[in-house]
Amino acid sequence: MVKKIYERPIIRPLNSGMMNKFGTRTEYLPVTHIDGVSVKSLIAQYGSPLFVFSERQMRENLRNAKRTFENRYPKVQFAWSYKTNYLNAICNVFHQEGSWAEVVSRFEYDKALHNGVPGDKILFNGPDKTDDDLRIAIKNNSPIHIDHLDELYRLTEIASEMNAKPRVAIRVNMDTGIYPMWDRFGFNYETGQAWDAINKILASGKLELVGLHTHIGTYMLTPSAYGVAAAKMADLALGIKNKFDTKIQYIDMGGGFASENTLKGSYLKGSDIVPSISDYAEVICTALLNAGFKNNDLPALFLETGRALIDNAGFLLGSVIANKRLSDGRKATILDFGVNILFTSFWYDHKISPAQEFGMHTEDTVLYGPLCMNIDVIRENITLPPLNAGDHVVVHHAGAYTVTQSMQFITLRPAIVMIDPKGETHVIKNNETLKDLEHNEKMPAYLQKFKLT
Amino acid sequence: MRIKKNIAVSDTGFIFNPSSGDSYSVNPIGMDIVRHLKQNKEIVEIKHAIMSDYVCDDATFEKDYYDFTMMLRNYKLLEDE
Amino acid sequence: MNKPKYTIAVTGLNAIDSPGPGLAIIRGLKDAKSFDVRIIGLAYEALEPGIYLHDYIDKTYQIPFPTAGQEVLFERLSYINSEENIDFLYPNFDAELYGFIKLQKHMEEILGIKMVLPTIEQFEERHKVNLYDYGIKHDIKVPKARAIYSTAEIPAAAQLYGYPLVVKGKFYDAKVAYNNEQAAQHFNKISAQWGLPILIQEFVRGSEVNVCGIGDGKGNLLGAVPMRKLYITDKGKAWAGISLDNERLLELTRNMVESTKWQGPFELEYVKTVDDEYYLLEINPRFPAWCYLTVGAGQNQMEALVNLAMGKEVEPFKSYKVGTMFIRYSNDLIVDINEFEKISTIGEL
Known part of the structure; x- marks a missing residue:
């Protein structure tokens, strides 16, 4: 007999007008691939979390914008807004x-x-x-x-x-x-x-x-x-x-x-x-x-x-670290990326999809980042299928201001890859290392040694 | 740990608590667990049953089972012990 | 004669104390002389009474809230359509209309579901916040109003309109203020709930009269019945009302429809002053909950709207019965829990 895919057991109250979905079907479809490259293989190769940019989408966005303006006006010039990315x-x-x-x-x-x-x-x-x-x-x-x-x-x-x-x-x-x-x-x-x-x-x-x-x-x-x-x-x-x-x-x-x-x-x-x-x-x-x-x-x-040309070309892939139950009964899921990397979650409710197939049942969940800081909340409330530790998620519309506003805080920043129009993946920034960070630090001679007893 | 006698789970995963008037929905694994609990099975038996049906490891199941039964207790669907 | 049979989907099944228009529309459709219907209910909540009224609704499906997005809504409608083959759909909530208007072309082309709705421009233009400019553009008398973003702007607005004035929320809520302090209080309360901007509106004293009608999108008024509320509930909803003989009001409505080329159903809310002036307070881009009165008065506007969508020749209604009354009543349905279980768990009943 083939065993069925395991899904965490869930129970949720029905009455009191809390039903805001149709039946028990879920809101989002799983997103298993970006431009034909599987999320699983990207994470296996480059680690988690990981920023992924679709070159095809970027070019399409700009070409479409150019065409749209040029059809209406004789002289149009775009200038790439550097601060966006x-x-x-x-x-x-x-x-x-x-x-x-x-x-x-x-x-x-x-x-x-x-x-x-x-x-x-x-x-x-x-x-x-x-x-x-x-x-x-x-x-x-x-x-x-x-x-x-x-x-x-x-x-x-x-x-x-x-x-x-x-x-x-x-x-x-x-x-x-x-x-x-x-x-x-x-x-x-x-x-x-x-x-x-x-x-x-x-x-x-x-x-x-x-x-x-x-x-x-x-x-x-x-x-x-x-x-x-x-x-x-x-x-x-x-x-x-x-x-x-x-x-x-x-x-x-x-x-x-x-x-x-x-x-x-x-x-x-x-x-x-x-x-x-x-x-x-x-x-x-x-x-x-x-x-x-x-x-x-x-x-x-x-x-x-800037934003309108790059936001939908950027994705942030991440993984579930753990699930827990809060004291008020809400489910919480801890992800391996936080507000330090996804700064935009302070003002956006980012769309987040599971990266693997799931059943029909969902749960209201809080999504936390991995930082040991109370402000590290990615989504205050999202309806997702039950995710297990190790499962992957895809954050959408993460192309604008995420990379430029991300900060090195508590954790190191992840690698960034670009998928070219042929489906080949290129690293466009390596993940940060301790060495990168300490490169500019200086240690006064008298502080170089210490002894703990 | 026992589910209250007057509580039943339907084939659609619908649970009605006749003493409080509250109703709930559970997913298929939740439904299986509630049915096992109705038959007064112990966690070892339940784990065995679930793990022979689903791809799952020990630790994950125990963790999820603990969380699920805590919710059942929270919703007052379990007999007082 | 062979009557066609249409499958018509209807939302707004919340026939509660502040009711949606769904059931009134369904009654109108059931009374239609020119076609037979199979009614598909579309519900958001498992406790909408219409779901359990099997004499009116043949089958109900749950649909996702507007917050879930158009993509999800379209997917759900595609599924429902594959089961039911829907000919026509009546959206009835203000909050859902935007999504349905945006999906209209898609729904007709891909699913073959027709709707008669205002255009997105008509829908946006008549928003409370824009109504004053709308009035100027289309030569309709509306109370003077301006949108403000801070309480610091209240005194300047008050100088323009004088007290009392009305403090209004972007979507809902309106309160009368008699001085700056009160206006600021209302501003804070309403903006906390409905956000900014807040509308400061000239207070027009008088009695409220409403019109329920349809425009064909080419400037023709296909039907209109004016009504005065005889009694209102504590939520300001009509409890009872009566159809009026009021040529002036019909004239104003005809002008509005002609000038704006309004498409689809509407409810106009007017205030009639002691000097017999009419000020337009609001345009609701859908049928009101009291729309069954139009059927009672001899204009089955719900039927006419479907025929319009089906490409039939629709003659404008020429008259209606003045003095037709409606009195709303509530009723407790007895429901088996199995029905609640079904709609709650599988989203269909």
Whole structure:
């Protein structure tokens, strides 16, 4: 007789309106493979936990986004948002697809240069640029997106010193009818700050104003806000044309397009409510095309979307360490990855699937990470089939901000692999070792020895 | 350890406690265990029966069995001892 | 004459003290003259009374809550459809409508299940938060309102509308405030439950009148019955109501449907002021629980909607019986535990 697959015995109360599933069928299907490669073999080969990126999905995302915008607007340029995920292999996939680089620090700037991005194709954003950063950017002819007046004045001085005319854009913030309004970055539109800064730049003649940049928020579920923003940006560009007879080369609409992750507290699933790229493209392009630019004055449209291009291409594989019963009767499962690796679980209810076949019964479970810290909770409540120690799980939509925001804390960070379109697996970052970590540590001579009795 | 006399498990894994009015659902292994307990079997016998039907090791079963019976006690489905 | 027989799935079987419209719709469908029906109930909870009303519902299946996502819902509907071959589906809960609207094309093309629903634009536009702009766009009188995100914005809004004003939640709940402190209190209470934004709305004094009707999506009003609640429960739901002779209200409704090209069933909630002005308070994009009154008054709107979906010529209703009343009653069903067991464990009954 063939023995049946063992499943932990479970019992759950039925009445009191607690039934929120249909019968005893489960919510998720098991996910046993990623791009044709089995989860089991990936973990066997590279260990658990493990980040896995699908190159096919990344390229598909960018191609689809490009096509969607280019069908509606004549000049479109994407710039890869380094902070979303700056693993070099990931950046280069996007660069191979034609994306420029968008960076917000010197560290990211150097990374982009090192990856081979020409200086004039690196957009330098962010409030933190030192004198040295500005000099390097001027030398490389990179568009510098000015965030505040201090930067504007400083840059003007440095340009004089260097006898150069840097290419600049200003970052503009504005009321687009959404909340919260991101007014901490750049110059405000409604109060006239932005127009004032533009006047200062063009009147001085020391800087070359090539673009206007905005970034209205993050995880934006309301595409119409981009329509409002694009119209206001166009209004500035047209104002510049009228007053100074200067053509703005590009309008940079930033990023903020949502991915299919589910924000905590959201009633509906992220995948059900996020707008598609074409929803965003439609309002942005329509607003720009209808703004009243003469045909050859139409500025290029720059986009710095990160999350929407990478989130669904990243997975985190992990394993069950143990199960336990909490004092209030809830089931808890401890996984081998925590909030140190999956930082995004602070604001997302990540979709998590078992990586093996299971029965029809489920249990409400808390998912904990392995850290000896109370905050280490991956999901406060999830309905999963009973998992046994050693079983594997797959976290979905783990491509954006997970790797860049992960921290080395208590445990070492895992390896990262990429599956190429042919189904071959490549390590793109080795797992951290004790040696890596201690590489920069220094031990004063008098502390080198001790004796415990 | 004994399941209360007036408690029965149906073929669909439905358990009704007539003295409290509460009802529960169990999965097939849970159903098997409840039925064994109804027949006053000891853990050794139950383990033997389950392990001859399912692919499972000793330690895993004991751990899960302990947790399951704790839940049965929690839901007041066991006779007081 | 050979009548067709349709298999129609209906949600909203919670005929409880604050009832969903499912059973009222099923009664309308059973009364239909132009077709026969087999009714499939779709339930979320094992205790929805409709599940156990076998005179009305031939078979019930549990479906996943909207929070489980459209993919899971579609999978479940595919299974149910493979058993039942559904011709038409009536979603009835506000919270589920978004998902069904998004799935509509899929359901018709792959499963052959028809629905008549507002478009996603119509659905979004008429949301409470957007209603004021909606009114301006379509030339419909609505109370002035603005969305706020912090109690600091209350005094400015109060200056615009004066006290009293209404503090409303994004989805549910509305309270009248007579001063800044009270408004802030309501703001905190409602935002804690329903999130932001909070709507600050001009208070319009008057009596509430409602209209139940259907639009064909091309600007034509196919049927409409105005009703005034005669008595309401402590939850603000109708206990009894009566159909009204009110040409002005029908005119307003006709204009709304024409201007918005509304598609599908709707309930409009108006306030009639002492000066005989009508303000639109809410558009519910579905039939209300009292929709069986339209059948009683001579307009079987549920039947008409199915025929519309089936591509039949649907003549707009020209009249209805004024003074038709409904009085809601509750009733205790006697149910065998075996039935509860079945729906609870296998999700079908």
